[in-house]
Amino acid sequence: MSGDASALLAQIAHIGVDPERGGYTRPVFSAPELELRAWFIAQADHRGLDVEIDGNGVIWAWWDAPDARRVDAIATGSHLDSVPGGGNLDGPLGIASALAAVDVLRERGIRPVRPLVVAAFPEEEGSRFGIACLGTRLLAGLVDPQRVRELRDDKGVTFAEAARGAGLDPALIGPDAARLAAISAFVELHVEQGRGLEDLGQSVALAGAIIAHGRWHVRIDGRGDHAGATRMADRQDPVVVAAETVRALRAHALVVDDARGTIGRIKVTPGGTNVIAASVDLWMDVRHRDEPAVRRIVEEVTAATERSAAAEGCTVKVTEQSFSPTVAFDNGLRERMHAVLPDAPVLDTGAGHDAGVLAGVIPTGMLFVRNPTGASHTPAEAARPEDVAVGVIALADVLETLITR
Template structure:
């Protein structure tokens, strides 16, 4: 827990609580410097790829490497463990392996993926999506944050060349197998009484932007019957999301971000943007939920004299992790439980290209993406030892 304590003051959010650490902002760049220093202290050589992902190599870089790691960014007001625990555990696993006298028989690296949460530019797992070609470079570079700063401008400020952003066949070829440790985002391990588990699958999930345009006007001078208020339509879309997801077993739909323009207390907004996060067991169910919400949005917008446009910002189909690797990992750990997860991860993006596995560490609160997210020190230590044992087996 010492390494987590070292970065406990970086990105603390006094307004929201928890942490706000976003891709290529000042805070995340400070964390990247911390990682580079920690890796160097262990004799690992660090390089940054064309998409801003950091690679710390134990020995010489090479193809078919055993790779572990996670991310350092967070959602706005996120917890201390989502992402950083996987990075810290990877570094600590190197220490454990060295203490055992182990020397990798294959190339070995610890990776930090850029902008995993999408908290700044809206697209989750941006670093791994760019690496694998899951998003085009042009589309990614046009993304902008709430201040209008584009990804192209952000990476340039971080010392990267925007013209080189995009699919990276060389980096992908270097990954022979990827294992990501993560705090569990739910209560599966709590209910099973297990400190560590493995992931079996990730729900199909995506993000959609609903832009509703109406007519801005004076809150006091405009009669109710004369209004074309996009906020009224937006409110009904939020409620429709709850109804649509509740009607499909296992589905989840969330509107966690809504921005009115211009945003004045005594102003009828001229437009409202809201973002829908929708997830379900498979592609068909996920898209059925979104289709239902979209139909309601069109209907309520028309009733209010408004216009709505819907755009898909990111999407990932159901991920089933490599069964052979999952069973091998579970066997190394004495048969720990396998759990599905509703949370997306860089491991899920890589799973379509290389054998990928995930380890979960028990979260006693079951809360994630919030300040109450937690993991006990003993469980974190068990996760480090488990990760080290898995890496040792894979890197013989």
């Protein structure tokens, strides 16, 4: 059914199902994510949109204005990749809603004065190569392309190798100022990652700001040995230091009002039950509206980790993988969106988005659709079909205003 984002989401509900974690695992350039990319292209073709894939692997599906000049365009869309064991909405809801909004606009008889393009950005979650919003960071020139080509996933596959496997040329990744100059605004619809709308009894909200957030890799090296033959006093155990890192992050985040600190991924090497570890890798996520507060928490956790490492005879290296300062979305664009949706509340978010990265180079705005569970990055993530439908109409109303004036 045209204009039905829930029906579109149902078409992909079988792709990337994770039988171990539950939910969906769709890392960038994996078989499930490539299947989703093919689905998106097929849906765009079905609507007569002109599809192109740029050097960064971003898929652009164009609905052109009558003169067919791709300048002063309005963009919408989101991402298709997921975290391990994520939901079916984080990313794909924005893609499905954008396609459904095109259907709605055409059913209204809208003829765009400005081109409209639906974009699918790769590696928004950063779950495979460690850098969130990697596609938009490359596009905006915020990350070194050579560094990206050399990034490795957990299996040792480089980004360059994975890109080639997906049919892309890694030599072409990097900033694309001309493409960004052709886009006058970007609006992203996303499932809410929290329960602000549920508490307010509303279906749709406008985004106010994205709080500052970053990711750090913590590497702790010790000395591997036999669990039974090595006395406790003789050990250089990196797991002991890792435990202090986890404790310190929680303690320092708790004393800063509204800070968030998470270690959701730990790799112990070699990983045997009866083996004292040789090394531990942790990935740390820290967020707060105030950028200095984020930096301060990381510094305090690093210092605590280094003290523990010195006492245990281990070494530590902390590397920043990515950082995004607090993003306030474009006021002018939000005012135009609010004029179309006067009853929509304005909510800040602690989650990062491609719109947040693009906000530094073009005017961007966001719409959030109610998530009654408030849960995200988990199979418990949800949205009622009636709220999804309201979100599609809200997005279509906003886009109509932007592409016809």
